[in-house]
Amino acid sequence: MSETKPTSAPRYRPLTFGVTRIAAREGDGGTRYIKADQPLGDYAARITDRFLHWAQTVPERSFLARRTRQADGSTGDWQHLSYGQALASARALGQALLDRGLSVDRPVVILSENGLEHAQLALGCLYAGIPYCPASPAYCLVSQDYDKLRHILHTLTPGLVFATDAARYGKAILAAVGADVEVVLHEGSLEGRPTTSLASLLATAPTAQVDAAMQATGPDTISKFLFTSGSTKMPKAVVNTH
Template sequence: MSETPTTTPRYRPVPFGVTRVSVREGAPGTRYLQAELPLGAYARRLSDFLVHWAEAEPERSFMARREQLGDGRTGDWLRISYAQALDGARRIGQALLDRKLSAERPVVILSENTLEHALMSLGCIYAGVPYCPVSPAYATISQDYDKLKHVLSTLTPGLVFAADGARYGRAISATVGSDVE
């Protein structure tokens, strides 16, 4: 016998943003859509949010992960505060600029979703250096590294970052040129 709920669940209204648009016809086959809700204030850069929260709540956790112990168990939480994330982004960003990395020589990130991966991404965003996370499978499952070679030849990176050098060392040695850091 199934139980019948005695009360109706309560739901909060969820703002969905743009729900109405105006449509203007253009050249044959062209339509222009414009939101009726005007665009609100927004930050100039994505990193502005990091700066804001580092000032407003410097010790609040920005990111965290569980420590992996040698026996396979999980340990304590390893956390990065907003202040630490901003400091890391600034330091990494400056190091990337010192290396003259750019759209022609971007950063390739070859790592799982780790705190180090996140900090490298934030450093790239903060400094305005393009970056591309690449699937770890291209370096760990593949034996010929064809997909990784294709990605690297297309992107022409100036730096390849791997949080775990032992895990990705063979693939990096086989695919990354000597002119890439």
């Protein structure tokens, strides 16, 4: 069967949606093609680009903040992390991760609710070009069999697992994380299991290697793995890129 080639280029007609002008044309089988009526402007090549911009422009400005919690359950003062501090910690943590040879085949798994330490480690991963996975805290704190956590660890084969609090996450770590995987903790320790403190990673002196690793990342670099909810079957890993 021979193909019929178009005798002229497809013609678009202008349309306006709010303040955005687009051009549209009809295709075969009811397909409709649209394109912007203006060229794409400049955009960041990686997630860390805008972070670096503000860290260099307003390093003292607060980037993240949280309320401290008192022993009686009341909230205390705000704890701030400036853009400059966040960049410094990202470079230090990124260097520590590179020193451990972590990669897409040996990523970082984070067992933590949202928090400053979680954010700092995530930024360190992004800066160094090492993927990470923020695993759902429920797989550690609600689950009693840890099957979904084991599934995530088996799927990703992490080289490092981080948890904010040994008291809350220790039972899950001891049950599911292999002895050959380094465990980093922000608070506490695990009986019978060697661990590394987050403070020691933050004390790592960054080198030109970590800055080169950041520059080597691009739009197609894997930034993290997000797992589906697993409400019907085991969670599935979704790859996120810069």
